[in-house]
Amino acid sequence: MSALTGFLRADGRKGIRNVVAVAYLVECAHHVARTIVTKSDDPDAHLIGFPGCYPNAYALKVMQAIGAHPNVGGVLLISLGCESFNREALRASIAASGRPVEVLVIQESGGTAETVRKGVEAVARLKAAADQAPRAPMDVSELVIGTICGGSDGTSGITANPAVGRAFDRLGVAGAACVFEETGELVGCEKIMADRAITPELGLALEASVRKAEAYYTVMGYGSFAPGNAEGGLTTQEEKSMGAYSKSGSAPIVGILKPGDQPVSGGLYLLDVVPDGEVRFGFPNISDNAEIVELIACGAHLTLFTTGRGSVVGSAISPVIKVCANPETYRKLSGDMDVDAGRIMEGRGTLDEVGDEIFELVLAVAGGARTVSEALGHQEFILTYKAFDPIGPACLPLRRVS
Amino acid sequence: MKPILLHPDDNVLVLAAAIQAGQAIEIDGAVMAAPQDVAVGHKIARHALSIGDKVLKYGAPIGSMTAPAAPGAHVHMHNMKSDYIASHTRQATGEAS
Numbered sequence: 400m401s402a403l404t405g406f407l408r409a410d411g412r413k414g415i416r417n418v419v420a421v422a423y424l425v426e427c428a429h430h431v432a433r434t435i436v437t438k439s440d441d442p443d444a445h446l447i448g449f450p451g452c453y454p455n456a457y458a459l460k461v462m463q464a465i466g467a468h469p470n471v472g473g474v475l476l477i478s479l480g481c482e483s484f485n486r487e488a489l490r491a492s493i494a495a496s497g498r499p500v501e502v503l504v505i506q507e508s509g510g511t512a513e514t515v516r517k518g519v520e521a522v523a524r525l526k527a528a529a530d531q532a533p534r535a536p537m538d539v540s541e542l543v544i545g546t547i548c549g550g551s552d553g554t555s556g557i558t559a560n561p562a563v564g565r566a567f568d569r570l571g572v573a574g575a576a577c578v579f580e581e582t583g584e585l586v587g588c589e590k591i592m593a594d595r596a597i598t599p600e601l602g603l604a605l606e607a608s609v610r611k612a613e614a615y616y617t618v619m620g621y622g623s624f625a626p627g628n629a630e631g632g633l634t635t636q637e638e639k640s641m642g643a644y645s646k647s648g649s650a651p652i653v654g655i656l657k658p659g660d661q662p663v664s665g666g667l668y669l670l671d672v673v674p675d676g677e678v679r680f681g682f683p684n685i686s687d688n689a690e691i692v693e694l695i696a697c698g699a700h701l702t703l704f705t706t707g708r709g710s711v712v713g714s715a716i717s718p719v720i721k722v723c724a725n726p727e728t729y730r731k732l733s734g735d736m737d738v739d740a741g742r743i744m745e746g747r748g749t750l751d752e753v754g755d756e757i758f759e760l761v762l763a764v765a766g767g768a769r770t771v772s773e774a775l776g777h778q779e780f781i782l783t784y785k786a787f788d789p790i791g792p793a794c795l796p797l798r799r800v801s
Numbered sequence: 802m803k804p805i806l807l808h809p810d811d812n813v814l815v816l817a818a819a820i821q822a823g824q825a826i827e828i829d830g831a832v833m834a835a836p837q838d839v840a841v842g843h844k845i846a847r848h849a850l851s852i853g854d855k856v857l858k859y860g861a862p863i864g865s866m867t868a869p870a871a872p873g874a875h876v877h878m879h880n881m882k883s884d885y886i887a888s889h890t891r892q893a894t895g896e897a898s
Contacts, residue, residue: 553815553842556859557805586885587863613885622886632815632843634856634876635883638863645859707842727841744817744841 403765405537406472406529409497413537414469415700415765416443418716419525421475421518422462423448424489425482431511432477435518442773443529444522445715447780454483457674457785460659462489464696467496470716472529474498475521477514480506499528540574540665542765545694545702545717546646547580549687552631552707552725556642558753559705559724559740564648565754566703567667570761571650576662578697579647580670580690582612583623583683587637588644592669595652600793604655605669612673612683619682627708631725646705655794657787658693664797670697671790680784688712688779691719701764703757711735713772715780720760720770722753737771802835803827804845808860813844813876815858826873839875846870856881 405413421444423432429448436446447465449458466474466489474493478486486502493500501521508514546563548555567577585592589609596602616622622636633639653666662668672693673683684690691702691714701717704710707724709732723729726741733739738757742748764770802824804814820826820835828847839845844858850870855862868880878888 553844557807557815557842587861591861616886621889622883624886624888626889626891629878629888632840632877634844634878634881635864635888636886637861637883638856638858641859641861641863725842 403537403539403762404534405469405541406532407535408469408532410467412469413535413541414471415767416470416718417472417529417532418470419444419473419475419522419529420447420465420471420716421445421477421522422466424476424478424484424486425452426450427479427482428477428505431505431514431518434515435475435477435522438515438519439522441522441526442776444526445778447715449484449782451784452482454485455784457658457787458782459485459488461692461696461782463492464659465716466493466500467498468695468698468716470700471498472532473525474500475518475525476500476502477518478502478504480504499525501525538574539570539762542570542575542700542761543578543662543698544570544575544761545578545580545691545697545699546705547687547690547694547702548584548643548646548705549710549712550706550708551628551633551639551642553633554631554741554744555705555707555724556645557724558743559707559722560642561645562740562743562750562753562757563646563703563705563722565750566757566761567646567648568650569754569758571648571665571667574665576665576668576698578656578662578668578670578694578699580672580694581623581643581684582608582669582671582673583616584640584643585609586613586622587640592644592652597651597653598793598796601652601654601796604791604793605652608655608669608671608673611675615673615678615683618678631707653797655790656697657790658785659696660790661698663795670694674785675788676786679786683785685783686781688714688781689783692780692782701761703761705740709735711772711777712779713770713775713777715778718764718770719772719777720757720764721772722757735771735775806847807858810860811857812847812850812854813856813858814847816841816843816845828872833873836871836873837875844876846872846874846876848872850876
C-alpha cells in the first residue's frame with residue numbers, strides 16, 4: 400500500500416492538511432473573523448464559526464471536534480464577548496489536544512479594526528507554529544473518509560454513487576474508516592441496510608435511526624428531497640434513498656456515529672445526522688455543507704461528494720472531491736468537477752474503472768494534491784442548532800472496553 | 802436507444818440519454834416509438850402499469866402508481882407517489898414562478 404506523509408499532531412493524530420482555523424463564536428464576530436482570514440491571504444487559513452448567541456451542546460461538541468481535527472494545526476477564536484458560547488471550554492479542549500490556540504475578544508481588544516490587526520498577527524504566529532508540525536509516515540488505514548450526495552438526479556444512483564461505493568469497498572479493505580450519512584436519505588432502505596450490520600443489535604439501531612429520520616421529516620412537512628431532484632428524474636424519497644444508499648458500497652456496517660463522535664476502527668460507519676427528541680430547531684441539515692461539517696467533526700480527512708445536478712461547493716478544514724454523475728452536467732460544469740462518473744452512462748467507462756479512479760484520487764489528495772474546489776478557494780462552512788442524545792450501547796460493537 | 806434495466810425485477814427503465822417523441826427505443830428486445838420527450842436520468846415504464854402497482858427500481862419498491870402508464874411512457878410525479886413522505890416541487894413550495 401502506498402505510504403502517505405501526514406502532519407503529526409501532539410495527540411498522535413495525523414492530518415493531510417495543515418489548516419489554521421479562524422472561528423467566530425457568534426454572528427456578531429463573523430465580519431471580524433472573515434476580515435482576518437481575507438487579510439491573511441493564506442489558502443490554509445480557513446473561516447469557521449457558529450452564528451447563534453444561545454448556548455447549544457451540539458455546536459460546542461462539533462467545534463471542539465473540529466478544533467482538534469487532524470487537519471488543523473492551530474486555531475484562533477474570535478469572540479464578541481457577551482455571547483453565550485462556552486469559549487473557555489472550547490479553548491481548553493483545543494489546548495488539551497496540543498494544538499496552539501489563541502483567543503481574541505472584540506469587546507476587550509479595541510473593537511473591529513484593532514481585533515483584525517491582532518488577528519492577522521495571531522494567524523501568522525499560529526501558521527508558523529503549525530509549520531513546525533513534524534511529518535510522519537501515514538497509512539491508508541489511518542484515513543477517515545466521508546461521503547455525501549448533493550443535487551442528486553436520476554443518474555446519481557447509477558454512476559457516481561455506486562462508483563463511490565466501489566471506492567469505499569477498496570478503502571475499507573485497506574483499513575480506512577468510511578462514513579456515509581443522512582438517515583433521511585435512507586428512508587426505504589432501512590431493512591436491507593440493517594442486514595449488513597455486524598451485530599443484530601446494531602441492525603436494530605440502524606433501523607431505528609431511519610425511523611427517527613422519517614418521523615422528523617414528516618413533522619417538518621418535507622422529505623430530504625429538493626425540486627431539483629424531481630427535475631432530474633427522481634420521483635420519490637425512497638427512490639432517492641436507494642440511489643444514495645449505493646454510496647455505502649457492500650462492506651459490513653461496523654457502527655453508528657453521531658456528529659462529533661470518532662470512528663473506533665477501520666470499516667464502514669453510518670453517521671446519524673437527525674436530532675433526537677422532539678422537533679426543535681428546524682430542518683436537520685439545512686444544506687449539504689451542514690452535513691460535510693458533521694462528517695469533518697467525525698474526523699473525515701476528506702469527503703467524496705457525488706452530484707447529478709451539479710454542486711460546486713467545497714469545504715473548510717477538509718478537501719472535497721466532487722464526483723459528477725450526469726454527463727450533461729459534467730459538460731456544463733467540468734471546471735468544478737474532479738471525476739467524470741457520468742461517462743458510465745455513455746459507455747466510456749465502467750463502475751469499477753471510476754471506482755478505481757476515485758480510490759487513486761483519494762490517495763493523491765491525501766498526499767497533498769489540491770482538489771478542484773480547493774483550488775477555486777471554496778471553503779464553505781455552516782453549523783446550526785441541534786440536539787442529540789449520546790449514541791446507545793449497540794452503536795459501536797467494536798469499541799474496546801477499558 | 803436502449804434504456805437501462807437496473808435490476809431484473811424492475812418495471813421501470815432509466816434513460817441513459819434524453820429521448821424525443823417518435824424516437825426508436827428498445828424495451829426487452831422489442832423496438833417501439835417513444836410516446837413523448839423524456840430527459841436523461843428519468844424513468845419510463847417497462848410494461849403497462851396500473852393504479853396501485855408498486856414501482857420497482859434497483860429491485861426495490863420506490864413508490865406506487867397513481868395513474869396508469871403504457872409501455873415506454875414517462876413515469877414520474879404525474880403518475881406515481883411515495884409510500885413514505887410526499888415529494889414537493891418548486892411550484893408547490895410557493896416560490897414565485
